[in-house]
Structure formats: C-alpha cells, structure tokens
Amino acid sequence: MAGLVLARVCGVPFVLMHPAPCFRMPNMSMSRLSALSGFQTLFIGPGQCMFPPPVVLPPCTSVQSVSPPAESTTSTSIYRVIGPKVSFCSKCGGPTEHCIPDGEERLRAICKSCGIVHYQNPKMVVGCVVAHEDKVLLCRRSIEPSYGLWTLPAGYLELGESAAEGAVRETWEEAIAAVDIEAPFALLDIPRIGLSYILFRAKLRTLDFSPGIESLDCALFHIDDIPFDQVAFSSVTVALQLYVEDYKAGRFKVHHGVLDKRMGSSPSDPSGYTFRDHISN
Ligand SMILES: [Zn+2]
Structure with missing residues (x-):
C-alpha cells in the first residue's frame, strides 16, 4: 500500500511517502517529527522511510x-x-x-x-468605570499586589464569557455592585507584562454596594477627589485620568493607548510607565 502525507516541520512542508527508497531522518524520531508537524497521524511504513531524498530539518x-535588553521598545522584539x-x-x-x-x-x-x-499569549483584564452622578466607584484592595491601594473593579476575563459579562461579574465580585454597561471606554495595552485592559463605562443600578472578598473597602469618589496618589495600578491611573478629562469636557470618548512599563517599576509607581499612541474618538 502506498501513501502520501504532507507534513510540516517548523513551517517547512514535507512529503512522506511509502513505499519508497528509504532515507532515514537524521537525529529525529518519527514520533517527534509527527508531533512537530502538528499532524496527529503520519503514514509511516516499516523502516521509517521518507522520499524524496532527505530533507534537512530546519x-x-x-x-x-535570554535576557531582555534594558529598554527594548520595538513591537517586534522577541525580548519584549x-x-x-x-x-x-x-x-x-x-x-x-x-x-x-x-x-x-x-x-x-x-x-x-x-x-x-x-x-x-497576553491575558485580558476586564472591568468597569462605574459612575454615579459626578462620582466613580473605587475598591481598596485586600490582596497583593498593591494591597491597600484603590482600583477600579476589574479582573481576568474567564473562559466562556464576553468582555462585558466579565466586567459586570468582576464589579459584582469586588464591590457587590449591580451595574449596567453603558459603553466601551478604554482599551489599554501593557505589552511588556502581557496584559490588555478592556474597560467599560457602567452605571450603578442602586446605591447598594459593599466590599467583596478582594476588597477592604468600596467608595464613591467625586472626580475632583480621586486619590491618585493611592491608585493600585498605572493602567487604572490612566483610565481615571481619561475619565476625568472626558467628564469635564462633557463628552465621553473611546480610548486606546499603550502603557510602557519601566523595567523594575512597581505596579503602582506613578513614574513607572509612559503612555503612548493614545487615540480616541
Ligand atoms: Zn510533551
């Protein structure tokens, strides 16, 4: 019985045939070749033959x-x-x-x-900027990192939920607050640590809220009284700054931007990042 199988190793196509003049693949078992090719089953006959003549594995x-360069900023750097x-x-x-x-x-x-x-691959963090009149809802963290500092209700997106569903769930878990999503607000990428934040504007359904298990406290802060010197994460600082600017301008926009974290800076370090490539509409 003759067979032909197309295989791929490190992006290079291979043709395996049987029966055929046999050439042994040097330093490579067929099981490993099969695994590397991404194909579950390769048609391999006795003697593990391959034809045409041996292809040198890339x-x-x-x-x-590998150590990252001190200040690598190119988007294509493998060290990023x-x-x-x-x-x-x-x-x-x-x-x-x-x-x-x-x-x-x-x-x-x-x-x-x-x-x-x-x-x-990067992880996604989803959360809400929860507004009530001229105030926003913040949670004081009861866990590390940034224990005791204030943050927006946000957390990792779970499998099986949309970004908006995850943002609502995180708001409930951290502030026991029921909210309705109003609009997307900010997509903030932090490539150096492999995180992307998706934040929505949301409204409280009622004024009933209380600290969840990951929070020491929850409170509504007037936009002029946000404790920027006690904010847990630079991404939250940027999001709150954008929110305050939009609120005072009388028009909320949708924002995207990139935070470049300085190597070795703490999550809440106010000078530990730069914000670049900001676009909004
Ligand atoms: Zn394995």
Missing part, C-alpha cells in the same frame, strides 16, 4: 536563556515579553527546550518528548 536555534518560563510540557510532562523555530522570530518552549509548542 535548525531550531536553541537558546536556553518574556513570559513565565515553561520548563515542563503541560500535555505529557516532558522537559522543554527553548528555541526560535524557523520561520518565527519568537522564543518558544517546545516539548522534547512530544514536540508540542507551548505558545504564551
């Missing part, structure tokens, strides 16, 4: 450790975000090696046993 440039190092495979438990696969420009953790590539 090198996977091994890089065991170094996520938590993945040392073991989440599928089979095998050890990983850190390589830049051919055709890519980013460091990836690849399982030495099953070949799975462990992609690491």
Whole structure:
C-alpha cells in the first residue's frame, strides 16, 4: 500500500511517502517529527522511510536563556515579553527546550518528548468605570499586589464569557455592585507584562454596594477627589485620568493607548510607565 502525507516541520512542508527508497531522518524520531508537524497521524511504513531524498530539518536555534535588553521598545522584539518560563510540557510532562523555530522570530518552549509548542499569549483584564452622578466607584484592595491601594473593579476575563459579562461579574465580585454597561471606554495595552485592559463605562443600578472578598473597602469618589496618589495600578491611573478629562469636557470618548512599563517599576509607581499612541474618538 502506498501513501502520501504532507507534513510540516517548523513551517517547512514535507512529503512522506511509502513505499519508497528509504532515507532515514537524521537525529529525529518519527514520533517527534509527527508531533512537530502538528499532524496527529503520519503514514509511516516499516523502516521509517521518507522520499524524496532527505530533507534537512530546519535548525531550531536553541537558546536556553535570554535576557531582555534594558529598554527594548520595538513591537517586534522577541525580548519584549518574556513570559513565565515553561520548563515542563503541560500535555505529557516532558522537559522543554527553548528555541526560535524557523520561520518565527519568537522564543518558544517546545516539548522534547512530544514536540508540542507551548505558545504564551497576553491575558485580558476586564472591568468597569462605574459612575454615579459626578462620582466613580473605587475598591481598596485586600490582596497583593498593591494591597491597600484603590482600583477600579476589574479582573481576568474567564473562559466562556464576553468582555462585558466579565466586567459586570468582576464589579459584582469586588464591590457587590449591580451595574449596567453603558459603553466601551478604554482599551489599554501593557505589552511588556502581557496584559490588555478592556474597560467599560457602567452605571450603578442602586446605591447598594459593599466590599467583596478582594476588597477592604468600596467608595464613591467625586472626580475632583480621586486619590491618585493611592491608585493600585498605572493602567487604572490612566483610565481615571481619561475619565476625568472626558467628564469635564462633557463628552465621553473611546480610548486606546499603550502603557510602557519601566523595567523594575512597581505596579503602582506613578513614574513607572509612559503612555503612548493614545487615540480616541
Ligand atoms: Zn510533551
């Protein structure tokens, strides 16, 4: 029985055939080739043959450790975000090696046993700027980081919910406040730490609110009395500044911008970031 399988290794297409003159793939087991190709099943005959003549596997440039440059700001830099190092495979438990696969420009953790590539992607934080008349609702954190500082009700988006649903849920969890979403307000990217904030403007349904388990306190602050020197995160500082500006201008906009965190700065450091590429309508 003859067979033909198209395979892909590190972005390079392969053709595997059987039966055919046999050429052994150097330094590569077929199970690993199969895993790297992304195909679950490869049609491989006795002797693990391949034809046409041997294709040299593209090198996977091994890089065991990489330190980011002090002030890398280019959006394409592979050093821009170094996520938590993945040392073991989440599928089979095998050890990983850190390589830049051919055709890519980013460091990836690849399982030495099953070949799975462990992609690491940014997380989304969703939350609300909850307004009541000329006040906004803030929560005082009962957890680290930034214990004791004030923040907007916000948290990680969960699987299975929309950004707006997550923002409403986080507001309930942190401030036991029922709100109605009014409009999108700000998308703030923090590429250096792999976070994007999606914030909505929302209204309180009632004035009933109280601290959730992650909050020491909740309170409505007049827009002229926001405690900017006690804000938990630079993203929240930027969002509140934009909100106050819009409120005083009499028109709320939708904003997007990028926060570049300074290496080593704390989450709440008022001078630990720059805000760039701000656009709004
Ligand atoms: Zn594995």
